[in-house]
Amino acid sequence: MLPDSNDVTYVLRTAPQERERVLKQMADVLNQLDGNRILRQPQTFSQLRADFFQRNRTMVGLLLAAAAGLLFVTALGIAGLASFWVQQRRRSIGIRRAIGATRSDILRYFQAENFLIVSGGIVPGTVLACALNLALMEHYEQPRLPLLYLPIGAVALWLLGQLAVLGPALRAAAVSPVVATRST
Template identity: 70%
Template sequence: MQIRPILSTLRHHKLTALMLTLQVAFTCAIVCNVVFMVAQRVQRISVPTGIAEDEVSAIHSTGIEKGENAQARQTADLAALRAVPGVRFAAAVSYSLPLDRSESSSGICPSKQALDRAMQLNTIEGSGCMEPAGYDGTPGLLATLGLHLVAGRDFLPDDYVDKGKPAVAIVTRALAQKMYPGQPALGQSMYDGDHFIRIVGIVDTLLRPAPRKPGLDGDSIIWPQRPEGPGVLYVLRSAPRDRQRVLGAAEAALLKANPDRIINPGQMQTYTEIRRAYFQRDTTMIGLLVASALGLLFVTALGIAGLANFWVQQRRRSIGIRRAIGATRSDILRYFQAENFLIVSAGVLLGTLLAVALNLLLMSHYELPRLPLWYLPVGALALWVLGQLSVLAPALRAAAVPPVVATRSV
């Protein structure tokens, strides 16, 4: 198949070919960036929390009895909750779970010298100090959440405090590696500006309640500190199929133990529901982006197929002549496929440049990273395949026209 006759034909249809080329170019640019944004969103909503998500549920209780002993109430509530059939573990936390947005964070340094550097720099950046998210809770919190302890130990009963700063803490692996790079963090003493806190355990992963960015999302610290005040979040661990039943039974058990409390139905959730609610906007955005990309590809495919059909009708005489002088059906088919390939290739070439330009524009206005270059050849391949599939039916129709009928249709 010679390219020159195809180019000669296209020169007689400059405007039509140009419009299709531009359509392919804009489709390539937009779809490459849309697919990249979808991948970013999917990566975001797939971030691991480190807890046993399919086994955890939570119920929030607020006591309304004046002068109530909060610690005694928590002890009685936890005993009632652990007696609920199906509950394997139960613990009380102040308010925080991964992805519940209620984050409490404070600065912590690997040494007093690091704190002095941070004060001199007037920032923790470059000082070695970190600002991890803090979690606290009653004994059994690690087992309730299903956290994986990779080094050290869980808290001992004597480690827990009701008020003040605990003397020990458990940190995530990510936080330990950042604070003590190249050396073991277990047994090290962190400094918060007033106290030294010894690291007695390291868990694999524990996501922040309000993730910031990938480099900081795993910086978490667990304190052996019982919740204070009338409001407390009870965390339950049970078999995945039992969670809804356990929540209902837990509400009844808490009200039976002490009816002078408020239990908000909106804060009785399985962790699956907590995670789904946090990423609701991302999930909706993924659906909109995927729908827009598929719609754009569909319109482009219609444009390619429509133009090919139009050209088949216009070229019936030339097709008949080519068939009469010896061109086979395969020759006609390959002609239209090659013509489409040239138009799509021109569009793809322009589209890759537009894709990079669009990505730079998005980077300057939104927190979007640079588009990986491998997206461009993948997008080009997808449009080439789309073009060949779209032109296949019109090309087969052209190849099926008998020479005599094509010649007499003038």
């Protein structure tokens, strides 16, 4: 005995300008042929495709929002740490300024220091991303991570770090040698 399948899908090919009229006519014709037939809402293929991928688009949006939130929190953390470093080193910055360091020297110092610290996080992060990708490929048959993503991510994090430390570094460069050396 063949399984009883009452779920039937009809596919009609029409000119784009005729779609709505044909959908309405198709529903009327099918109801005339069998009045007991239950018709779901007739849809075009583009509507079906949009409905099918709606969850995927929502998930991509949520993942992008989470990534943006993490980047924002990372930038806040870097800026907070840089502000703390500036406050803790206020006296040494003033001494450097007093012995001839220019504002651009102080700015470059904090930017270079932050670049090295961020690089110290990017290198192990890249290695861990590759290791995680290998594990996912082996155990879950996931595709290989495109190698272009790693340098793009590294450059994005370096830029984020440099932008996040820019404000505190500019404040450090503005420290007056007289004020900094007199404060305790």
